Amino acid sequence: MTTMSGSDGASAGGNGGRGWFTPVSDAAAAERPTPAGNETTAASGEAAPRTAAPAADGGAPGADPSGPAQDRARTEVRTEVRTEVHAAHGGPRSRAQPLPQAPGAAPAPAPGTAPAPAPGPIAGTAPAPASAPGAAPASGAAPVSGAAPAPGAAPAPGPVPVAAAVGGFGGSGGGDGGGGELADADLIRASMAELERSSDAATAYFYALLFVQYPHLREMFPAAMDGQRDRLFRALLTAVRLYDDGKLFAEYLANLGRGHRKYGTLPTHYPAVGECLMAALARYAPNSWGPRTEAAWVRAYTAISQTMIDAAAEDEQRAPAWWDAEIVAHERRTAQIAVVTVRPDQPYPFRAGQYTSLETPWWPRVWRHYSFASAPRSDGLLTFHVKAVPAGWVSTALVQRARPGDVLRLGPPAGSMTVDHGTDSGLLCLGGGTGIAPIKALVEDVASHGRPRPVEVFYGARTDHDLYDLETMRHLQDRFDWLSVRPVVASGGAPGTPDALAGELPDAVRRYGPWSAYDGYLSGPPGMIRTGVETLVGLGIPTHRIRHDSLDELVARRA
């Protein structure tokens, strides 16, 4: 058992491992209160106050603790949570400014964009969950297509008893019934491994259930849910993977908790999510599911949500939930690539090499990650490099539609691909495509620290036409004698860049060196990061001296 799950198991009360959310096997789940009328506003990403105000909304969205008496422990813990968060909350610190909407608000594709998914009900994307192998049929209880309403749609049918929806579990016959003692982490991993085999169906089921049970939460999610599904699953997998490493687990979740503030997530939303997650697990991991696994999940989820809630509450003391940022410059470098500069409405502290999440007015609640393309500047401006990718709604809008005066919304900074100023090692930097953005920021960061150290940049692109920022990088090279910039072009020759190296980025790096005394920094497409890390390790740079954004994040970027 891990430290976290152990301690949380205790705090959840000695009720068989039940935490502060309604256990799905609790028959009393059927008595779930109907969401209060003011919840929609509180939960709405658009209308929510910029600082989460868990108690200020007066309501108890989602699974209210005023449930069954036998779940007293849950109520107590939730009361503690609320008190703590409320005490930490000094009232809205910043104005609740809805993000400006495009006329009509309905997201319209920018000219020339790939067809956008139709906003509206996610019926098409949330199929009726099929019965899990071996699971009892969920007769009539499972959410079906059309059950998950889009914002503004008529409310979904009344709550569905979760216990019925999962076909009953938690009693005898559970997949974890016999055998010796297994640690929580083992039980959780076994169930996740089984769930992973039906991850699409399980995630669709989870969201369908969530939106049927708690329709007010639908407004916090984008109209089209495709990307969102992957995100949830990846986040879960990452949390489970880190479960045994107390420090990393806590860091990851704290970051996640802070990042959720911009969605308007409140402590009271966590029980609803936990409950539906358990229902999905019970249904799609039937062979490993049983009372002990359920209890392990309750402890784990309690730990997960508590860490996220605490981190969000703490963050609320020092930072807004989001920043509005007006575009002050928009420069098209190629048909697909734009350099976008924004002025945040409040100081935005970050470190070179980090990234942020960004929402446009045209695709509400659809957030994408972009790295800062400059080190922090004295004028407070932030710059991003955006490439319009096929079917990339946000990236296409940012490249083709955005103009000075438009207002974007930014989440908090994240990422650890930052320069270690405690060493004088050289930096070997691989920037692929728009991945050059944070590399440029790192170069500026080294320059601003006034301690010259060798920085070798390999800047790769498919064609030399795509080397959209080469001039800037060359300009930096002219200014700093410790900096070397080598363009690398993968295919088709480089008539406009005669000095470009030919081939894939990692291959080009191999031709130079030795690199073993350098720290590696990689930024670009996931495939490049993978082969780049292999290459650098092969060239003698140990993995702990190689930095890059998490591959999960990169896959999720879909810029």
Ligand SMILES: NC(=O)C1=CN([C@@H]2O[C@H](COP(=O)(O)OP(=O)(O)OC[C@H]3O[C@@H](n4cnc5c(N)ncnc54)[C@H](O)[C@@H]3O)[C@@H](O)[C@H]2O)C=CC1
């Ligand atoms: N815009 C931003 O702020 C940032 C973007 N990124 C990511 O960078 C990527 C940029 O995409 P594009 O500009 O379209 O880059 P691209 O697909 O044109 O590739 C750029 C370079 O990466 C190399 N490369 C690509 N796949 C490779 C592989 N499997 N093995 C070895 N080398 C490979 C290419 O040879 C080329 O030199 C996106 O995935 C984006 O998410 C990463 C960090 C920041």
